[in-house]
Amino acid sequence: MFHCIVLILFIPFAICTIPYGRISQAQLLIGQFNSFWLFNQSSWAQCMCQALRYRSPTIAAFNFFLSNQTCQLIPNNFSNTSVTFYIIPSSYSTLIFVTQDIIYKLTSICCSDIFWLMNNIQASASFTNITITKPVGLTLDNSLNKLIITYGNTRSIQQRDANVSMSGSKTLFSKTNAQPITYNAGFYFVGINPPAASSSNYYYVYNTSLTRILDLPFPQGDPQRAVWLYNNSLMCLIIQNDQNSSITFLNWNASSFTFTYNQTLLTPFAKPYGLAKSNDDTTIYVSGNTSVIYQLSMKTFLWSILVSDNNTTEIPLTLIVDSCGQRLWALMSGFGIRIYDRIYGTGLYAWNMTALFPTLYDMVLTHDYELYLIDYSLNELIHYGSPLKQQCTIDGIIKYT
Numbered sequence: 045m046f047h048c049i050v051l052i053l054f055i056p057f058a059i060c061t062i063p064y065g066r067i068s069q070a071q072l073l074i075g076q077f078n079s080f081w082l083f084n085q086s087s088w089a090q091c092m093c094q095a096l097r098y099r100s101p102t103i104a105a106f107n108f109f110l111s112n113q114t115c116q117l118i119p120n121n122f123s124n125t126s127v128t129f130y131i132i133p134s135s136y137s138t139l140i141f142v143t144q145d146i147i148y149k150l151t152s153i154c155c156s157d158i159f160w161l162m163n164n165i166q167a168s169a170s171f172t173n174i175t176i177t178k179p180v181g182l183t184l185d186n187s188l189n190k191l192i193i194t195y196g197n198t199r200s201i202q203q204r205d206a207n208v209s210m211s212g213s214k215t216l217f218s219k220t221n222a223q224p225i226t227y228n229a230g231f232y233f234v235g236i237n238p239p240a241a242s243s244s245n246y247y248y249v250y251n252t253s254l255t256r257i258l259d260l261p262f263p264q265g266d267p268q269r270a271v272w273l274y275n276n277s278l279m280c281l282i283i284q285n286d287q288n289s290s291i292t293f294l295n296w297n298a299s300s301f302t303f304t305y306n307q308t309l310l311t312p313f314a315k316p317y318g319l320a321k322s323n324d325d326t327t328i329y330v331s332g333n334t335s336v337i338y339q340l341s342m343k344t345f346l347w348s349i350l351v352s353d354n355n356t357t358e359i360p361l362t363l364i365v366d367s368c369g370q371r372l373w374a375l376m377s378g379f380g381i382r383i384y385d386r387i388y389g390t391g392l393y394a395w396n397m398t399a400l401f402p403t404l405y406d407m408v409l410t411h412d413y414e415l416y417l418i419d420y421s422l423n424e425l426i427h428y429g430s431p432l433k434q435q436c437t438i439d440g441i442i443k444y445t
Contacts, residue, residue: 065141071107071134071369072146073323073411074118081274081325082115088138091115095142104146108138109324112343116324118146132369136324155413155432156368158383158393165415165429166395172427174210176202179418179425181225182406183232188252191408191416192232193425194222201225201234201254206410210425216254224268224317229276229298231257235267237284237317247281249301258301264290264308269319271328272296273342279303280328282316289316291330291340312338312347320363320372322386329372329386331360337374337384350389358382362407375407375417401426 066088080098085091088108095103095117104120120143131139155161164170181194184206190213191204199222202215223237234248247267249258260267265285272279279296283289289311294303311330318331328340329350335358337351350372351360362375365386372386380397384390397404403421410416412431419426 067131067139069135069137070139071132071137071324072105072118072139073132073367073369078119079275080117080119081277082117083113085113085115088115088140091117092140092142095140102143104143105139105141107324108140109136109326110138111136112326120146132323132367134324134369136326158371161413161432162393162395164432165413167429170208170427170429172208172210173424175423176418176425177423178420179423180223180405180420181234182408182416182418182425183225183227184408184410184416185227185232185252186410187230190252191425192225192227193418194225194234195418199223201232201250203252203254204425206408206414206416208427208430210416210427214254216250216256222248226270228270228272233267233270235269237266237268260301260303262292264292268317271319271321273321273325278306280319280321282311282319282330283308284315284317289314289332291316291328307345309340309345309347318360318363318374320365322365323369327386329363329365331363331374333359335359335376337363337372337389350386351384352389361405364407364409366409367411367413373407373409375404377404380404381407 082091082094091106091108095106101119101121103117105118107116176193177196179193179195183192185192189206191206193202200215203213204210221236221238222234224235226233230252232250245262245266247260247262248256250256262283265283268282268284270279270281276298277296279294281292283292290308291311292308293306295306296303313332313334315333316330320329326342329337331337334353335356336349336353337360338347339350340347358376358379360374361377364373366373370386371392372384374382376382381395383393385392401419403419405418405420408416413429414431415428417426
């Protein structure tokens with residue numbers, strides 16, 4: 045429920061009235077737009093006091109997470125950017141608007157009816173495919189709206205438009221065993237799988253012009269996928285090693301591409317590959333060489349099983365938490381797509397795609413539910429769905445009264 049309230053702050057020699065809006069059980073998603081995190085905040089009012097201290101830039105809104113006493117502050121410096129904000133239902137968050145500017149950039153995308161959503165994605169009119177030679181890795185550069193693909197016997201990287209036509213733009217030769225690829229803040233991070241003696245233990249960094257700018261060394265093993273947390277300050281990276289594979293947390297300096305080690309945890313399984321994070325940065329999801337999906341609490345750093353090993357023939361290759369925030373999508377080798385409740389691990393939907401696509405390798409799901417897949421043996425890049433911005437609004441654009 046949306047409330048418009050006036051907060052009166054008593055300051056020596058002055059009384060200041062601050063109008064703000066509050067929505068209980070809601071969260072603002074900001075994609076790649078930068079935010080600031082506050083910790084040890086016992087109430088949203090305490091977050092408000094901290095938010096009002098910011099001057100350059102000021103704070104437009106914030107998410108308050110009571111369960112781990114954190115606040116995500118969204119700065120008011122988006123006027124010249126093309127970023128679109130999404131509001132989703134969340135039982136873990138309270139959303140506070142400090143200014144009205146951000147209201148006009150809100151789009152609420154959730155599509156809580158999973159069967160309606162999947163019917164729209166699977167509609168035959170939304171299907172297109174093009175030829176890509178032996179594609180093995182796929183990610184989305186959402187700042188340029190480009191698909192980034194690793195492919196070929198002698199591996200290369202290619203950019204293509206993220207739309208129905210999937211037209212191509214640039215190609216660059218990469219490492220022979222380049223496969224997993226991750227986008228973050230204007231750069232592409234490419235790992236090696238399977239290991240190759242001549243190129244192991246490096247994470248290769250490319251800019252959006254497909255120029256290789258840096259080789260990050262990781263002597264512990266071969267880097268795979270990565271996610272970034274807490275306003276891009278903490279990098280979570282999968283390291284594969286024949287003896288002891290791990291998930292490594294790095295204090296990340298995005299401006300200089302330097303890092304220091306925060307901590308490393310051994311994974312409870314061999315060959316970790318699939319990786320995702322919750323939208324509130326409280327949980328990491330990891331999969332490996334069995335159909336079990338594990339979760340790691342960012343509060344306790346303890347592993348637990350989210351999805352049990354119900355079918356040993358399926359391996360989750362790609363994990364994605366969608367815009368709704370409560371669903372975990374898994375691309376399963378030997379099956380297709382399975383969708384789970386990311387809190388309880390309950391199966392919500394299963395889409396068996398093996399009759400059409402026998403060797404799916406990777407998957408991208410956009411914020412507004414366009415689905416892209418690659419199939420290795422068929423040499424195909426596949427598109428399903430159409431943007432569902434209007435169909436999936438919660439209450440439309442929220443305004444102050």
